[in-house]
């Protein structure tokens with residue numbers, strides 16, 4: 072089966088380079104919000120993450136959510152809006168985790184698509200109050216819009232054997248389309264319940280925020296510990312980060328797609 076992956080940049084934010092790798096300085100740099108369209112020959116177009124959307128600005132107008140917008144100012148040029156880049160409504164939207172820069176674009180789709188995410192991410196998001204949720208990167212108004220959806224959960228899919236060279240990840244690998252075309256795997260340590268998706272046919276591995284860039288993986292240069300601890304569980308993040316480096320060595324044919332990597336998403 073052949074599957075094409077179309078990378079898309081759906082807006083970007085500015086933050087100190089230091090936030091992405093511990094050897095960088097404080098100069099602000101642009102971090103693209105990456106999303107990807109996976110063209111499945113039988114099951115239609117599948118969207119992995121959605122980047123920024125109008126809902127981000129709507130949900131960060133007031134205090135305390137405005138702090139989110141102030142600390143990581145985001146821009147969404149018209150040409151990068153999700154609707155400017157997608158011709159046909161996707162048959163499925165996969166949300167790697169529920170941070171605003173991965174989910175806000177969902178509400179810009181002209182027709183709401185079925186959503187697949189992890190139960191772990193959903194349960195954590197659903198039980199958080201407004202402040203706790205802001206700390207978790209999903210402002211309250213956005214959280215309320217998400218809660219009106221009825222997603223399917225990755226963890227309800229059948230599991231499959233670990234692909235060759237991927238043993239450093241604890242797994243399990245979930246067959247989310249039922250045909251072996253897309254395998255979702257937990258990438259713990261960033262946010263709650265984060266998953267990545269490996270596409271065996273094209274050997275693309277969408278790793279969301281498990282690393283900030285391909286270069287950071289190559290150079291073994293994760294973000295500072297404080298940043299990791301603020302955004303999730305630093306120990307788990309480092310375990311996942313090291314596992315991805317092991318996979319890079321074992322499977323040099325696999326292309327990694329970190330969501331905020333300029334090399335990957337421009």
Ligand SMILES: [Zn+2]
Pocket residue numbers: 168170208261262280
């Ligand atoms: Zn994130």
